Amino acid sequence: MLQLSLNSESPLPLVDQIVGGIRSHIDDRMLRTGMRLPPIRSFADQHAVSRFTVVEAYDRLVALGYVTSRRGSGFYVSSRGQTPNTEIRSGDMVGQLERAFDNAGVMYQSLEDTSDRLKVGVGWLPPSWMDEEGVRRNLRALARRADLHATSYGTALGYRPLREQLRVKLADFGIAAKPDQILLTHGATQALDIIARTLIQPGDCVLVDDPGYWNLFANLRLYGANLVGVPRTANGPDPEALEALLKEHRPKAFFTHSVLHNPTSGNLSPATAFRVLQLAEKHDFLIVEDDAYGDFHPGPATRLAQLDQLNRVVYVGSFAKTLSADVRVGFLACNPDLRARFSDVKIVSCISTSEFAERLVYLMLTEGHYRKLIERVQGRLAEAADKTLHMLERNGLVPHGEPKGGMFVWAEVPGIGDATRLASDASEQGIMMAPGSIFRPQPQPSPCIRFNVAYALDPRLERYLGEALPRIVGAF
Amino acid sequence: MLQLSLNSESPLPLVDQIVGGIRSHIDDRMLRTGMRLPPIRSFADQHAVSRFTVVEAYDRLVALGYVTSRRGSGFYVSSRGQTPNTEIRSGDMVGQLERAFDNAGVMYQSLEDTSDRLKVGVGWLPPSWMDEEGVRRNLRALARRADLHATSYGTALGYRPLREQLRVKLADFGIAAKPDQILLTHGATQALDIIARTLIQPGDCVLVDDPGYWNLFANLRLYGANLVGVPRTANGPDPEALEALLKEHRPKAFFTHSVLHNPTSGNLSPATAFRVLQLAEKHDFLIVEDDAYGDFHPGPATRLAQLDQLNRVVYVGSFAKTLSADVRVGFLACNPDLRARFSDVKIVSCISTSEFAERLVYLMLTEGHYRKLIERVQGRLAEAADKTLHMLERNGLVPHGEPKGGMFVWAEVPGIGDATRLASDASEQGIMMAPGSIFRPQPQPSPCIRFNVAYALDPRLERYLGEALPRIVGAF
Numbered sequence: 001m002l003q004l005s006l007n008s009e010s011p012l013p014l015v016d017q018i019v020g021g022i023r024s025h026i027d028d029r030m031l032r033t034g035m036r037l038p039p040i041r042s043f044a045d046q047h048a049v050s051r052f053t054v055v056e057a058y059d060r061l062v063a064l065g066y067v068t069s070r071r072g073s074g075f076y077v078s079s080r081g082q083t084p085n086t087e088i089r090s091g092d093m094v095g096q097l098e099r100a101f102d103n104a105g106v107m108y109q110s111l112e113d114t115s116d117r118l119k120v121g122v123g124w125l126p127p128s129w130m131d132e133e134g135v136r137r138n139l140r141a142l143a144r145r146a147d148l149h150a151t152s153y154g155t156a157l158g159y160r161p162l163r164e165q166l167r168v169k170l171a172d173f174g175i176a177a178k179p180d181q182i183l184l185t186h187g188a189t190q191a192l193d194i195i196a197r198t199l200i201q202p203g204d205c206v207l208v209d210d211p212g213y214w215n216l217f218a219n220l221r222l223y224g225a226n227l228v229g230v231p232r233t234a235n236g237p238d239p240e241a242l243e244a245l246l247k248e249h250r251p252k253a254f255f256t257h258s259v260l261h262n263p264t265s266g267n268l269s270p271a272t273a274f275r276v277l278q279l280a281e282k283h284d285f286l287i288v289e290d291d292a293y294g295d296f297h298p299g300p301a302t303r304l305a306q307l308d309q310l311n312r313v314v315y316v317g318s319f320a321k322t323l324s325a326d327v328r329v330g331f332l333a334c335n336p337d338l339r340a341r342f343s344d345v346k347i348v349s350c351i352s353t354s355e356f357a358e359r360l361v362y363l364m365l366t367e368g369h370y371r372k373l374i375e376r377v378q379g380r381l382a383e384a385a386d387k388t389l390h391m392l393e394r395n396g397l398v399p400h401g402e403p404k405g406g407m408f409v410w411a412e413v414p415g416i417g418d419a420t421r422l423a424s425d426a427s428e429q430g431i432m433m434a435p436g437s438i439f440r441p442q443p444q445p446s447p448c449i450r451f452n453v454a455y456a457l458d459p460r461l462e463r464y465l466g467e468a469l470p471r472i473v474g475a476f
Numbered sequence: 477m478l479q480l481s482l483n484s485e486s487p488l489p490l491v492d493q494i495v496g497g498i499r500s501h502i503d504d505r506m507l508r509t510g511m512r513l514p515p516i517r518s519f520a521d522q523h524a525v526s527r528f529t530v531v532e533a534y535d536r537l538v539a540l541g542y543v544t545s546r547r548g549s550g551f552y553v554s555s556r557g558q559t560p561n562t563e564i565r566s567g568d569m570v571g572q573l574e575r576a577f578d579n580a581g582v583m584y585q586s587l588e589d590t591s592d593r594l595k596v597g598v599g600w601l602p603p604s605w606m607d608e609e610g611v612r613r614n615l616r617a618l619a620r621r622a623d624l625h626a627t628s629y630g631t632a633l634g635y636r637p638l639r640e641q642l643r644v645k646l647a648d649f650g651i652a653a654k655p656d657q658i659l660l661t662h663g664a665t666q667a668l669d670i671i672a673r674t675l676i677q678p679g680d681c682v683l684v685d686d687p688g689y690w691n692l693f694a695n696l697r698l699y700g701a702n703l704v705g706v707p708r709t710a711n712g713p714d715p716e717a718l719e720a721l722l723k724e725h726r727p728k729a730f731f732t733h734s735v736l737h738n739p740t741s742g743n744l745s746p747a748t749a750f751r752v753l754q755l756a757e758k759h760d761f762l763i764v765e766d767d768a769y770g771d772f773h774p775g776p777a778t779r780l781a782q783l784d785q786l787n788r789v790v791y792v793g794s795f796a797k798t799l800s801a802d803v804r805v806g807f808l809a810c811n812p813d814l815r816a817r818f819s820d821v822k823i824v825s826c827i828s829t830s831e832f833a834e835r836l837v838y839l840m841l842t843e844g845h846y847r848k849l850i851e852r853v854q855g856r857l858a859e860a861a862d863k864t865l866h867m868l869e870r871n872g873l874v875p876h877g878e879p880k881g882g883m884f885v886w887a888e889v890p891g892i893g894d895a896t897r898l899a900s901d902a903s904e905q906g907i908m909m910a911p912g913s914i915f916r917p918q919p920q921p922s923p924c925i926r927f928n929v930a931y932a933l934d935p936r937l938e939r940y941l942g943e944a945l946p947r948i949v950g951a952f
Contacts, residue, residue: 151611
């Protein structure tokens with residue numbers, strides 16, 4: 001997503017402008033060690049300069065030590081010899097890592113950027129939608145508890161009363177789990193990380209949703225997984241496509257969202273769930289069902305874990321989206337044998353999670369406001385989604401499906417080919433968007449954008465779309 | 477450490493007793509999937525039964541599906557077909573993992589066991605030594621802050637004011653680090669995990685202290701590291717031995733403790749520090765300096781990062797031992813290039829750490845009590861160490877060195893060969909000990925035991941040693 005402002009009228013030659021622009025991106029760490037520069041051809045096309053100009057600029061950067069050239073593979077930002085022996089991994093993993101860190105860079109900017117940019121691309125609710133006062137109230141309550149023990153390590157599996165409470169929550173979803181089948185984690189992300197780390201060895205094939213959750217892709221890539229995308233339909237993963245892929249690959253696992261899928265907000269249908277589980281049994285792979293957004297679904301929903309009862313499904317949940325992302329409480333639930341493996345990996349990678357944080361979530365779940373809180377947010381989301389759909393349509397975008405709850409609208413920009421162009425442009429105008437290409441497991445374009453409806457009604461977005469779309473993709 | 481109570485007088489044949497004992501260990505998850513059973517010969521010797529009896533019992537367990545036999549490698553607890561496709565890794569990694577999970581099992585028990593066992597084997601202080609009231613006070617203060625933001629994700633690097641504060645702390649140690657060279661983590665363990673994950677690929681050689689921190693060994697093994705132990709002298713790693721090892725191995729990194737080394741409480745001397753850094757430069761490996769216990773050192777101490785100034789040293793610190801293990805705040809400091817890689821890995825594996833927890837630590841560091849708190853604990857530790865040394869000597873043990881601060885005494889049991897025997901026996905008497913063998917990077921015996929001085933003065937320990945040592949190793 002490197003986008004330089006080149007000016008062919010400037011007295012500074014274009015080659016110098018490119019060299020200077022890329023150098024300052026590297027110095028500012030917008031481009032980081034190991035990242036690949038855009039291919040010569042696409043850079044030339046995108047900036048409307050000749051390929052010879054780009055070749056000359058890249059060669060100059062190599063000579064300056066900012067970039068190294070890898071035969072047949074392209075140009076990469078080098079570490080400029082600053083650091084001894086820090087080459088992370090070599091050979092065919094470089095491409096994987098480059099993509100992983102590209103994605104990490106997007107998240108890095110979302111987290112670190114404290115300016116007043118409009119972040120319609122983020123995957124969480126604005127603080128003003130969260131129950132900040134409830135957190136404060138329960139913090140104070142916790143500080144008064146005589147049995148606080150806030151200085152010792154927590155237990156290996158996590159605070160038991162919260163696991164008991166999660167048993168009840170899962171039972172509401174029709175999933176039977178004993179408390180010892182539940183492992184508390186540092187957010188759902190650590191749960192996914194522990195699962196990946198336990199199961200995946202370099203070169204293993206892992207199925208993921210296409211489109212799907214990109215931070216997960218980055219994580220799986222760090223373990224050397226070979227990602228294969230399963231196309232997503234309005235009813236969940238496409239069973240026909242899945243079956244065809246299984247003729248070619250022998251996946252270790254399938255990581256998927258069932259309820260309020262990220263990025264489309266689609267839901268799994270019972271018939272599709274059954275087909276996916278049949279295929280998992282026939283081809284003997286594990287399913288990891290990430291339910292980070294599931295609590296926002298109004299009314300009952302279909303989950304794979306409900307059908308399978310944690311036999312070959314590992315269920316992952318979180319309170320990051322509903323209660324607090326900052327207290328970092330997530331969990332996984334699975335069969336006892338896997339749970340024993342996962343808890344071992346948790347111990348050696350972080351010893352224990354914070355019992356204090358787990359007690360805070362426990363208090364918030366048991367004080368009786370959780371359901372009311374969720375219902376209120378569901379109502380606000382439904383209203384915001386409805387308005388966002390209309391606003392996007394008014395501006396010529398084509399939303400996919402009509403989300404039944406959740407915080408995302410997935411909408412296509414007609415005539416654009418790859419919406420990354422729009423996102424790059426928007427970024428320069430102070431609007432952070434999530435273009436569809438980052439949700440694809442392989443480097444492929446997408447004409448779609450994921451809009452967070454809790455941010456999308458800010459008038460800056462509509463103003464921007466009205467101005468930019470005709471400019472970028474022409475009149476509709 | 478499998479220890480069954482066999483009775484040759486019982487009407488139940490010995491084979492049946494062994495089969496039943498191991499089965500119940502497996503059912504209770506004391507023995508877990510992938511763990512190796514003791515070799516036939518050592519099991520026979522330890523339990524004073526014939527090898528034929530053990531062979532017959534093991535074969536029966538294989539027939540029952542509890543155990544699988546691997547040619548040339550021994551007998552392993554099987555997953556009994558309960559779980560589909562969950563074989564973690566295959567081939568030559570099994571031995572590595574088995575050891576890793578063995579260690580995880582020890583930690584699991586330390587964390588989960590809430591009975592009144594005397595835990596002289598743990599690596600942390602009793603809750604009564606910690607400033608629980610200070611934590612409560614600052615929790616309340618935090619809940620009152622208008623700018624709490626306890627529901628949103630923290631930043632990628634962690635709460636900036638705490639990083640500013642750590643800059644000051646590191647400057648006190650003579651280590652210059654800008655706040656952006658510091659990455660906050662979920663305890664020191666996550667810092668070590670991020671470093672390992674970024675640097676290590678399967679088969680890489682990694683140097684560690686021998687003896688050294690065993691949970692780190694387990695973690696490095698999970699990434700497929702080939703661990704090579706550097707013998708520890710009273711002045712730190714043995715430079716001669718290190719140099720000899722470097723002729724044979726090309727390590728990626730050396731993970732070491734400089735101050736109040738775990739388990740010996742020894743300290744690095746300036747001359748040894750210089751030699752180690754010279755060798756690191758000559759042989760181009762990175763040094764990871766874990767300083768989890770360093771704050772307990774009274775007066776100045778030598779750290780590798782002080783000499784090297786974070787060029788090829790990555791410094792890891794924590795507040796788990798001094799303020800709270802439960803709030804899970806640790807950090808790493810290193811050069812900017814590595815920091816960028818580590819923060820990427822942090823993002824993809826956990827998104828962010830808890831800013832709330834980081835603010836709590838910030839408040840505790842800045843309210844001005846930290847130094848006083850540490851000085852008080854240092855005084856208590858010095859007194860407890862002195863008394864523990866005398867108690868152990870009185871009972872015939874031989875402490876190595878005279879620890880200058882810290883919570884550990886490392887003492888040899890004369891005539892025992894491997895102190896694991898004593899630890900197994902103690903465990904049955906309600907005393908949890910840390911035998912030297914678990915601190916060794918390779919499966920080797922050790923006649924030493926690590927005693928936590930904050931627990932060692934409980935009269936149950938001396939009573940036990942007085943009774944058990946003559947019984948187990950004979951009269952001194």
